[in-house]
Amino acid sequence: MKNKITRKEFIDCGSKLMVAGIMAPFISEAGELFQAGKKIKIGLIGCGSVSGMYLPHLSKSPFVELVSVCDIIPERAKKRAKEFNVPNQYAHIDQLLAGAPFDLMINLTNMQEHGRLNKLALIARKHVWSEKPMANTYHEGKELFEFAKQQGVRIWGAPAVVNSPQFAFMSKAIQEGKLGKVSAAHAHYGHLGPTWSAFFYERGGGSMPDLGVYNIATLTGLLGPAKSVMAMTSIVTPERTVDDKGKIKVEAEDNAMVLMEHANGIISHVQCGFNYFDPYGHEGEGQEKPTISIWGTKGNMNLIGYDWAPFGVDMSTSENESTVRYVKDAGTYVWEQGASVIAESLVNGAEPLIAAEHALHVLEIIEAAHESQATGKRIALKSVFRYPVV
Ligand SMILES: NC(=O)c1ccc[n+]([C@@H]2O[C@H](COP(=O)([O-])OP(=O)(O)OC[C@H]3O[C@@H](n4cnc5c(N)ncnc54)[C@H](O)[C@@H]3O)[C@@H](O)[C@H]2O)c1
Numbered sequence: 001m002k003n004k005i006t007r008k009e010f011i012d013c014g015s016k017l018m019v020a021g022i023m024a025p026f027i028s029e030a031g032e033l034f035q036a037g038k039k040i041k042i043g044l045i046g047c048g049s050v051s052g053m054y055l056p057h058l059s060k061s062p063f064v065e066l067v068s069v070c071d072i073i074p075e076r077a078k079k080r081a082k083e084f085n086v087p088n089q090y091a092h093i094d095q096l097l098a099g100a101p102f103d104l105m106i107n108l109t110n111m112q113e114h115g116r117l118n119k120l121a122l123i124a125r126k127h128v129w130s131e132k133p134m135a136n137t138y139h140e141g142k143e144l145f146e147f148a149k150q151q152g153v154r155i156w157g158a159p160a161v162v163n164s165p166q167f168a169f170m171s172k173a174i175q176e177g178k179l180g181k182v183s184a185a186h187a188h189y190g191h192l193g194p195t196w197s198a199f200f201y202e203r204g205g206g207s208m209p210d211l212g213v214y215n216i217a218t219l220t221g222l223l224g225p226a227k228s229v230m231a232m233t234s235i236v237t238p239e240r241t242v243d244d245k246g247k248i249k250v251e252a253e254d255n256a257m258v259l260m261e262h263a264n265g266i267i268s269h270v271q272c273g274f275n276y277f278d279p280y281g282h283e284g285e286g287q288e289k290p291t292i293s294i295w296g297t298k299g300n301m302n303l304i305g306y307d308w309a310p311f312g313v314d315m316s317t318s319e320n321e322s323t324v325r326y327v328k329d330a331g332t333y334v335w336e337q338g339a340s341v342i343a344e345s346l347v348n349g350a351e352p353l354i355a356a357e358h359a360l361h362v363l364e365i366i367e368a369a370h371e372s373q374a375t376g377k378r379i380a381l382k383s384v385f386r387y388p389v390v
Contacts, residue, residue, distance in 0.1 A: 179296025
C-alpha cells in the first residue's frame, strides 16, 4: 500500500509539477487538487446485472479510463472485460486494490458487501462510488464518510435521482412558492422483485434499500431532511426461487410503508415492495402515471414515470388550474450516470449535486423504519444534508 501523504504535501507536489509545466492543476473551493484534461482511472467491482448498465455509460465518458473489473465469480469479470475492453480483471478485492493503479472504485456488488468493500477501498486511498446503500448501517456509513476525509479521498452513494431535470423543475417550483405552502407528498415504487440474486431477500436486503431508497432520496431532496420516521414493514412472500440459490427463505421486508416528518409541518409517505404487479415492468417503459405527488395550498405537482426514469412533471396551480405537463425530456440524465458524473466532478472540481450526506440521511431513514416496525414507535433522526439540493 502507498504511504499516506498529507493534503499539504499533495498540493505542494502539484504546485511543483505546475511550475515544471508538467500539468496545469487547480484547487477547488474544498481545497482539492484537480488536473484539467485528466481521466479518472476506474476499478469496478461487481460484474452482475447492474454493471451491464453502468459500463456502457462509463465507456462513453471522456472523463473515464476503465482500468480494472473484479468479481468473485471470475467468468463475470472476464466477460465484462472482454465486452468493454478493460485491460485488467481480478477475482478478489485484494488483487484489485494491489493491481493496476486506479483512482475511483465503483462498487456494484451485493448490498450486504458494500460497507466492508468500501472501507477496504478507502484504506487503499481510492475514491468510492457505491451503489445503494453506501454502507449497511447509518453508523457504518458515517464512519466511512469521516474516514474518507482522513484519507484525503471522497465517498458517494447512489441514487442519482437529484440529477434529473424533472427533479430540478420540482425543486425550483417548491422553492419559488409556486405550490404555496407545501403540506403533503406521496411516492411509490414496486415490482415483483429481482429474480437473479438471493441477496435482495436476505438480511440487510429488502425493498427499502433496493427500491424505496429512490423515493426517499427524492422526497427528502425536494422537501428537506426528515426529522422523524414511523413505518410498518412486512414479508408478504416468505419463500422465493432465485437464479443463484434456488428456493430461499425471505428474511428482509418485501413490503414497506414509511411516513416522514419534515420541517414546517410537512408530512410525506413512501411505499415500496417486491409484490407489486406493474404493467410497465422493471424498466418502467411507457409509464404514464405519476409516482410522486406533492400537494400545496396553491398548487399540486406530479412526477410522471419513476423518479429514476422520469418522463415529465404535471403541475396545476391556482393561477393555472388546467394541468400542464412540463419537462418532457430528461436530456442527458439516466439513472446509471452516477459514477460517470462523479468521475467528471473529480476531473473538473465542480461539486456534484449528489451528496454523501444525503445518501447517509436516506440510510438513517431506512434504519429508522426498521426500528419503528420493531418497536411500534416514532423514531427521531439526527442527520441532515445540504438543502435545497437545487
Ligand atoms: N440490477 C439492477 O437493475 C440495479 C439497478 C440499480 C441498482 N442496483 C444495485 O446494484 C447492486 C448490485 O445489484 P445487481 O442486480 O447487479 O446484483 P447481481 O447479483 O447481478 O451482481 C452482483 C455481483 O457482485 C458480485 N460480488 C458479490 N460480492 C462480491 C465481492 N465481495 N467481491 C467481488 N464481487 C462480488 C457477485 O458475484 C455478482 O456478480 C445492488 O446494490 C443493487 O441494489 C441494481
